[in-house]
Amino acid sequence: MVVEPKVKGFICTTAHPVGCEKNVENQIRYTKENGKIDGAKKVLVIGASTGYGLASRITAAFGMGAATIGVMFEKEATGKRTATPGFYNTRAFDEAAKKEGLYTKSINGDAFSKEIKDEVIATIKKDLGQVDMVVYSLAAPRRILADGTSVSSSLKTIGEPFTQKNWNFKDNTIGEGTIGSATEEEIAGTVKVMGGEDWMEWIDALVENDAIAENAVTLAYSYIGPKLTYPVYHEGTIGMAKKHLKESADAITKKQSAKGIKAYVSVNKALVTQASAAIPVVPLYLSVLYKVMKEKDIHEGCIEQMNRLFKDKIYGNDAVEIFEDGMIHVDDWEMRDDVQSTVMDIWEKICTENFLELADADGYWDDFYHMFGFKMDGVDYSVDVEV
Numbered sequence: 001m002v003v004e005p006k007v008k009g010f011i012c013t014t015a016h017p018v019g020c021e022k023n024v025e026n027q028i029r030y031t032k033e034n035g036k037i038d039g040a041k042k043v044l045v046i047g048a049s050t051g052y053g054l055a056s057r058i059t060a061a062f063g064m065g066a067a068t069i070g071v072m073f074e075k076e077a078t079g080k081r082t083a084t085p086g087f088y089n090t091r092a093f094d095e096a097a098k099k100e101g102l103y104t105k106s107i108n109g110d111a112f113s114k115e116i117k118d119e120v121i122a123t124i125k126k127d128l129g130q131v132d133m134v135v136y137s138l139a140a141p142r143r144i145l146a147d148g149t150s151v152s153s154s155l156k157t158i159g160e161p162f163t164q165k166n167w168n169f170k171d172n173t174i175g176e177g178t179i180g181s182a183t184e185e186e187i188a189g190t191v192k193v194m195g196g197e198d199w200m201e202w203i204d205a206l207v208e209n210d211a212i213a214e215n216a217v218t219l220a221y222s223y224i225g226p227k228l229t230y231p232v233y234h235e236g237t238i239g240m241a242k243k244h245l246k247e248s249a250d251a252i253t254k255k256q257s258a259k260g261i262k263a264y265v266s267v268n269k270a271l272v273t274q275a276s277a278a279i280p281v282v283p284l285y286l287s288v289l290y291k292v293m294k295e296k297d298i299h300e301g302c303i304e305q306m307n308r309l310f311k312d313k314i315y316g317n318d319a320v321e322i323f324e325d326g327m328i329h330v331d332d333w334e335m336r337d338d339v340q341s342t343v344m345d346i347w348e349k350i351c352t353e354n355f356l357e358l359a360d361a362d363g364y365w366d367d368f369y370h371m372f373g374f375k376m377d378g379v380d381y382s383v384d385v386e387v
């Protein structure tokens, strides 16, 4: 069938298989062009099908030549419904890795569950013996706990509601968006889903089963961003979860010190993803940030970020590059004083009349459509494709 984007507000309900494949191909090409990275050789990526997790897996496989096991939660196509982008991305990754002679195994299921942990560990034991790197890159709306209860994560403020300038997608006007404040239950739920508890359970399970090597490295991703978005992010519900993630990194490193396993949090750059599009205020910040970073020729997407993370911050030098706050930062260019002061100057004066001139709305939408395999150069969208 001919697959077209069906965008409803901030979500696209279709994905293009050939476009997704192209997206993966482009990331592989970038990785190869940027040269070999001398790093881990057997890598487990949890949340490996889109965004930062997919870029981590591509960097591990095509940059470091690593065998990879990826875990993801994606839907196959049914009837006239296309599969999710992560399903097509994973298929494209697996094919490309096999062609290159690289070991690859993708396990589609709920990473929070014991069943999937057991399946992954059995696969490691059977095929690889042990892994020497674990990337934990889940972004999930909910988690089913061992007793069957479901907890949800939310994107809300803590304390007062927050109102700021906001981009109305419907008519490209700049108005105001308000984010409501969370209940105690919503805060706790977000920490349970997006904090570090499950990451720690993964590492415990791998250690107990002798499926992780001595001196292995494990990574999870965080975001801080500018003061402007603190109420909705850094000081909001998700910020609490990210605080827990950092505490979990420290706890993992301490607990596994006998094996020399080290857990790190890497603070990454803000990018368009399915989650960030849904948060009021954030898309406007992103479109201004893109404009400023592109003008300064320092704009990066997920693959550029992960390449720099693995190459320069983790494996490039004698020691992992850790900042004063105990974390790795590849948001360093986003947070540069000259970048942030220009973004804030624009933020002060941006309005409906000057929006298209002062922000990179096209760049935002390009990234949005690319996530679902649309608007990719070199893809003929008028032809029938097998979904």
Ligand code: NAI
Residues within 6 Å of the ligand: 046, 047, 048, 049, 050, 051, 052, 053, 071, 072, 073, 074, 086, 109, 110, 111, 112, 137, 138, 139, 140, 141, 221, 222, 223, 267, 268, 269, 270, 271, 272, 273, 274, 275, 276
């Ligand atoms: P994403 O939505 O693109 O990827 C999430 C991945 O998790 C997908 O592979 C998905 O299949 C998988 N997943 C979700 N629920 C699952 C489950 N129950 N079981 C197995 N797999 C599951 O998200 P993105 O943006 O790449 O985020 C990854 C991490 O990076 C998150 O911790 C996020 O907070 C962080 N981050 C994101 C930034 C951004 O601007 N997008 C900035 C800095 C950090």
